Amino acid sequence: MSIARPIPTEEGIREFLKICESFYPPDAVDASISQQRQWYDRLCARFDHPLPQGLTYADGMVSRIPIRRYRPRTITTSTVLLYLHGGGFVAGSLESHHSICAEIADFAGAELISVDYRLAPEHRWPSQSEDCFIVLQHLLSSPRSKVVVVGDSAGANLAAGLAVRSLREALPGLVGQVLIYPTLGGDLEKGSYVDMANAPGLTTADVAYYRTVLRAPSGHPVAEPLHADSLAGLAPAFITVARFDPLRDDGRSYAGRLAEAGVEVWFREEPQMVHAWLRARYMSEGARAGFVAICEAVRLFASR
Numbered sequence: 001m002s003i004a005r006p007i008p009t010e011e012g013i014r015e016f017l018k019i020c021e022s023f024y025p026p027d028a029v030d031a032s033i034s035q036q037r038q039w040y041d042r043l044c045a046r047f048d049h050p051l052p053q054g055l056t057y058a059d060g061m062v063s064r065i066p067i068r069r070y071r072p073r074t075i076t077t078s079t080v081l082l083y084l085h086g087g088g089f090v091a092g093s094l095e096s097h098h099s100i101c102a103e104i105a106d107f108a109g110a111e112l113i114s115v116d117y118r119l120a121p122e123h124r125w126p127s128q129s130e131d132c133f134i135v136l137q138h139l140l141s142s143p144r145s146k147v148v149v150v151g152d153s154a155g156a157n158l159a160a161g162l163a164v165r166s167l168r169e170a171l172p173g174l175v176g177q178v179l180i181y182p183t184l185g186g187d188l189e190k191g192s193y194v195d196m197a198n199a200p201g202l203t204t205a206d207v208a209y210y211r212t213v214l215r216a217p218s219g220h221p222v223a224e225p226l227h228a229d230s231l232a233g234l235a236p237a238f239i240t241v242a243r244f245d246p247l248r249d250d251g252r253s254y255a256g257r258l259a260e261a262g263v264e265v266w267f268r269e270e271p272q273m274v275h276a277w278l279r280a281r282y283m284s285e286g287a288r289a290g291f292v293a294i295c296e297a298v299r300l301f302a303s304r
Contacts, residue, residue, distance in 0.1 A: 010272040012284030040091035047279035052106035066116035076109035086153030107295035125216035148176040156182030176301025185224025191249035202275035236264035238297035242273035
C-alpha cells in the first residue's frame with residue numbers, strides 16, 4: 001500500500017520545495033555519488049546569502065582535517081561553536097552551509113568552526129565521527145575551553161555522537177548540543193518513518209539509502225545515540241524537528257530520553273516545516289522563526 005505524499009500548507013515552504021526539486025530531483029539517490037554532490041552543491045548555492053557585516057572567515061587545518069573559522073565583528077563569549085554540516089554523509093562541504101554558519105556565529109557573538117569531514121562511500125563510518133572528534137579535542141585542548149556543538153541532519157547525528165563520546169571519554173568542556181532535524185537511528189518501520197515515508201525533501205527510502213552507504217554499526221551509541229544505554233550526564237541539548245520529515249520521531253524520542261535521564265533539554269517541533277528548512281529562512285515565516293530559535297539556543301549555551 002502506497003502512502004500519500006504529505007504537503008505543508010505554508011506558501012513559503014511550498015515555493016521552497018519547488019525550487020529544491022528544480023535543483024535536486026526527488027530520485028537523486030538513484031544517481032551516481034558525483035552527480036548527487038553536484039546537484040547538492042548547486043542547490044546550496046541557490047540559497048546562499050551575503051554574510052553579516054563585519055564578519056570575517058578563513059580556511060585552515062586541524063591535523064589533516066580542513067576547517068573554516070568564522071569571526072563576527074563583535075565577540076561576546078570565549079565559548080567556540082563547532083558546526084557539522086548535513087548532506088546524508090555523502091554530500092556537503094565548507095561551502096554548503098557557509099552563510100548558515102556565518103549567521104549563527106554573528107547572532108551568538110561567538111567564533112564558529114565548520115568541519116569538512118570525510119564523506120561516504122569513499123570513507124565509511126567512523127571516518128566522519130573521528131574527524132569531528134579530532135577537531136573537538138583540539139578546541140578543548142586548553143584549560144577551561146568550552147564548546148557548543150551544532151549540526152543539522154547527518155551533522156546533527158555527528159554532533160549527538162560527539163556529546164556521547166566526550167562524556168564516555170571524560171573530555172570536559174562540551175557545554176551544549178544543538179541538533180537540527182537529527183537522524184539518530186530510529187526504527188524505519190515505525191512512527192514518522194511510516195507516517196512521513198514520502199515526505200517532500202527526504203523520504204524513508206532516502207534515509208535507508210544513506211544508512212547503507214555509511215555502514216555504521218546498528219545500535220552503536222555514537223553512531224546511533226538513540227540506542228545508547230544511558231544518556232545521563234550529557235551536555236544540555238536543544239533539539240528541533242520538522243513535522244513533515246521521516247526523521248521527526250528521532251528527535252522527539254531523543255528529547256524524551258534526555259529528559260528522563262535528567263539532562264536539560266529544549267524541544268521544538270516546526271508544524272509547517274520539511275527536512276532542510278534551514279535554507280528557507282528567507283522565504284518562510286516558519287523557517288525564519290525556527291532559525292531564530294536555533295540561534296537563541298546557541299547563544300544561551302555559549303553564554304554560560
